[in-house]
Amino acid sequence: MSAQPPTDQPDVSAPTSDGFVRGLSQFIGGPLGSHAVRPDARPGRFWTAPRLVLALTCLVLALSWVQKSPCMDGNWQKNVQYTRYCYTDVLALYYAEGLNEGKVPYVDHPVEYPVVTGYFMGALGLPVHWYGKDHPDINQGSWFYNANALVLSLLAVATAAIILALRRRRPWDAAIFALSPILLLTATINWDFLAIGMAAFGLWLWVKRKPVWAGIFLGLGAAAKLWPLFILGPILILALRTGRLRPFVSSFLATGVTWAVVNFPVFYWHHESWLRFFRLNSERPIDWGTFWYIGRYLDGKWASGNAGDQGPFQWLSNHIPTLNYVSYALFGLACLGILLLGMLAPRRPRLSQLVFLVVAAFLIFSKVWSQQYVLWLLPLIVLARPKWGVVIAWSIAEVGYLAAFYAELIGAGGKTVIPEGTFVLASTARIVTVGLMFVLVAREVWRPELDVVRQSYDGIDPEAGPLDGPEAPWVTRFRRAFGFGPSEEAPALPASSAPALTEPEHDRVG
Structure with a gap:
């Protein structure tokens, strides 16, 4: 049975998620497997x-x-x-x-x-x-x-x-x-x-x-x-x-x-x-x-x-x-x-x-x-x-x-x-x-x-801060004036008071 990371932990990227590091990892056996448990993800481990x-x-x-x-x-x-x-x-x-x-x-x-x-x-x-x-x-x-x-x-x-x-x-x-x-x-x-x-x-x-x-x-x-x-x-x-x-x-x-x-x-x-x-x-x-x-x-x-x-x-x-x-x-x-x-x-x-x-x-x-x-x-x-x-x-x-x-x-x-x-x-x-x-x-x-x-972050901007949310309507008109299509609407960060979150509460930085 494959071990899964604890559900109350954020979905943390492994070091080998970077292409350059993944290439170097071939010298030590290759990148982390998709079902592997990272040592830093084990409950109670000090060296996170x-x-x-x-x-x-x-x-x-x-x-x-x-x-x-x-x-x-x-x-x-x-x-x-x-x-x-x-x-x-x-x-x-x-x-x-x-x-x-x-x-x-x-x-x-x-x-x-x-x-x-x-x-x-x-x-x-x-x-x-x-x-x-x-x-x-x-x-x-x-x-x-x-x-x-x-x-x-x-x-x-x-x-x-x-x-x-x-x-x-x-x-x-x-x-x-x-x-x-x-x-x-x-x-x-x-x-x-x-x-x-x-x-x-x-x-x-x-x-x-x-x-x-x-x-x-x-x-x-x-x-x-x-x-x-x-x-x-x-x-x-x-x-x-x-x-x-x-x-x-x-x-x-x-x-x-x-x-x-x-x-x-x-x-x-x-x-x-x-x-x-x-x-x-x-x-x-x-x-x-x-x-x-x-x-x-x-x-x-x-x-x-x-x-x-x-x-x-x-x-x-x-x-x-x-x-x-x-x-x-x-x-x-x-x-x-x-x-x-x-x-x-x-x-x-x-x-x-x-x-x-x-x-x-x-x-x-x-x-x-x-x-x-x-x-x-x-x-x-x-x-x-x-x-x-x-x-x-x-x-x-x-x-x-x-x-x-x-x-x-x-x-x-x-x-x-x-x-x-x-x-x-x-x-x-x-x-x-x-x-x-x-x-x-x-x-x-x-x-x-x-x-x-x-x-x-699943398309979310983790740095939006107080500017999280939809874009102003004029942006689409401005882009069209230069020959571009409408701007893409990115998913918004959840409001701090909202009970439903797209990521664990302790993982939010906004």
Whole structure:
């Protein structure tokens, strides 16, 4: 007699439901059989899939701490921070921002980050400095890094937990996040998990139908790094498709008020320090490894035999204000394309799909693409398109870029490690793989029958939140104006008060 999973458990997808993993499973006997009982589905078993994923996340973060350990003493001789891949802004800026001297962020020193990041730096850095004054035997930089690494790692674990909460039927999707080499190498390079954690909480609260609280966390995230503001655009697209703008307006206002409240003290009393972040980003030149950097390199190759010739990318590099406008314009056009895609798709897209597209477009066209920005995309691609194959290809490209980037930094000190063309090739591979993920996510928006998340939820959108329900009548008329048929009506999530549910009560995330 074949054993069946308990009827009170959600229909959880097995790891081998992913085509790439199913192919690899042939080396260990093939995919899970249709009548097999998964070990994590046995009643009373402690090591369930979510707990395994969270344990793996903790393990990878612990290994990340070990991987950064050669740099913790701050004695960065002979480029150890690059040759051992252990560089971190957290330790470097403890000294560069004057925290080791007891300087208060924004008050005594104009910090180059938005205010929540600056507050966080001060909240951990100043106590370390005060304690260090009375205990000169301790390494203040090491203590500061370890305190930051602990909090940032907790936010990374919280992000994994939120991915699990949003994918009760697909817990193994979160393993893509937990086991990523990107997480291993970049988790504590900077304070990006402040914004990522706040944005993740915001998405979860949106799905839980709490738009005001979602906006509060998005506002906090935007006050740490500006990119969580981009989540509001996709929410607006979905609100327009449903004709229900009130949840969007609630989140928008809560985001704006929260951002303004946390920024006000520095804006009002230390205005010049507050402007530092915006001026720096306006004046910054073309960054390593960006689309513009690649173009400038190709300009140089083209003009190498033509004295006095200057290509368009080199010209933009010499005229940064114009480059800013061009970059913003290209990002704006990409957002317009995402808007049309979201409106013309046969079925209302999932929120994470649109957010991934917007953030990916921003990075592709931005003049600045710091090494840790890759973390912005990691939880988003897990939610938008949880397929291992392309994510592994992207991860390889990102790790290759990181290696080439550190080699380039060593070369900037006068010791050539790799040819410039090799670095440009690694940069191109990174952009191409992000572009490939963009195309694949957009394809699944246009062809929702390919979306494995919808398949696992029987066509239901598990991220609809307060926008669950039928679409506005004008969407069909809009699609017909472009020559498309009526939009497909997706099954609606059951109302929280309804007694009849299409999935177990404890499995709902809406």
